[in-house]
Amino acid sequence: MVRCFDEIFWEINQGYAVDFLPWLSPFYASHMRNVESWARTIREFIMEHVIKSRAEKLSQKPEDEDDFTDALLRSLSKEENVSENTIIFMLEDFLGGHSAIGNLVYLALGYIAKYPIVGKQIQKEVEQITDGGKKKVTLYDTENMPYTVAAIYEVLRYSSSPIVPHVATENSQIGGYGILKDTIVFINNYDLNTSEKYWENPKEFIPERFLETVSSNKIHKDSSGTARDVVRVKKNIPHFLPFSVGKRTCIGQNLVRCFSFLLLTNILEHFDVSSDYPDLIKMNPACVAVPPETYGLKLTPRT
Numbered sequence: 001m002v003r004c005f006d007e008i009f010w011e012i013n014q015g016y017a018v019d020f021l022p023w024l025s026p027f028y029a030s031h032m033r034n035v036e037s038w039a040r041t042i043r044e045f046i047m048e049h050v051i052k053s054r055a056e057k058l059s060q061k062p063e064d065e066d067d068f069t070d071a072l073l074r075s076l077s078k079e080e081n082v083s084e085n086t087i088i089f090m091l092e093d094f095l096g097g098h099s100a101i102g103n104l105v106y107l108a109l110g111y112i113a114k115y116p117i118v119g120k121q122i123q124k125e126v127e128q129i130t131d132g133g134k135k136k137v138t139l140y141d142t143e144n145m146p147y148t149v150a151a152i153y154e155v156l157r158y159s160s161s162p163i164v165p166h167v168a169t170e171n172s173q174i175g176g177y178g179i180l181k182d183t184i185v186f187i188n189n190y191d192l193n194t195s196e197k198y199w200e201n202p203k204e205f206i207p208e209r210f211l212e213t214v215s216s217n218k219i220h221k222d223s224s225g226t227a228r229d230v231v232r233v234k235k236n237i238p239h240f241l242p243f244s245v246g247k248r249t250c251i252g253q254n255l256v257r258c259f260s261f262l263l264l265t266n267i268l269e270h271f272d273v274s275s276d277y278p279d280l281i282k283m284n285p286a287c288v289a290v291p292p293e294t295y296g297l298k299l300t301p302r303t
């Protein structure tokens, strides 16, 4: 199932012309057939291994709800407007969302294999937080691990979707331009993420660009009560919108931020990540997907 999600994720991230010009669809028939076949395999797996066993268990113990899947299945009997198809779509969306996170973290590991200093910096933060392995990294640690968060943002900057299409639901104005209702408006994320107007050396992988040093005693005092400089992740960069903004903003963004942080820190706590052929690791701008068959990485247990 994971492989099928990865195939679909890679396919839909190719940015074909048919995404915006639906009349081209006859020329993409074989692509559509592939997507349908992967989607069918996923559906069969979910019906057989998730829905069937959960539904049986729920009907035996109606008061029990272990997790999100149980809650979705429960709403099937409680809510009139919810159909089985809606439930399965929602479940598939969330399961498929993990493919996005897996791909993002794999990209981050690729950068680490290419630029070992990035991995070393993250491992330094992990060691400080875990006190040399005595405790685990948790989501409460993000503020104290600014470099790690900045490295994830830097991966997102270079790889997130190039364009985000929207439709104006009413007559409006953007930046002084009149926009009529029903006009299609594209957010040009590619330009926002890679233009020299907004970023210094945009083609280079520099997590530090997301960091700032705040020298203020308002923020932090060390144990002796002395004010000291604090490095933190910059907030509200107006041109950095990997998840877009507004009503239709990505609903998975917190899952992405939290899960990729935990995954990356845990992998780097226990392994050094490298490659025998770092020069062959190529990153595609504006593409968060890696092909299902892609560069290999070497994970060496840390002693």
Ligand code: HEM
Pocket: 093, 094, 095, 096, 097, 098, 100, 101, 104, 160, 161, 164, 165, 166, 242, 243, 244, 245, 247, 248, 249, 250, 251, 252, 253, 255, 256, 288
């Ligand atoms: C690398 C990770 C991800 C990136 C960069 C990303 C980015 C985006 C972007 C740019 C949009 C369009 C927002 C708009 O139209 O204004 C979007 C929409 C959406 N995303 Fe994500 N996403 C990611 C992962 C996820 C995950 C993990 C999930 C679910 C578990 C998810 C669920 C959704 C959904 C349901 C929408 C549609 C929201 C709507 O139209 O109301 N995304 N995402």
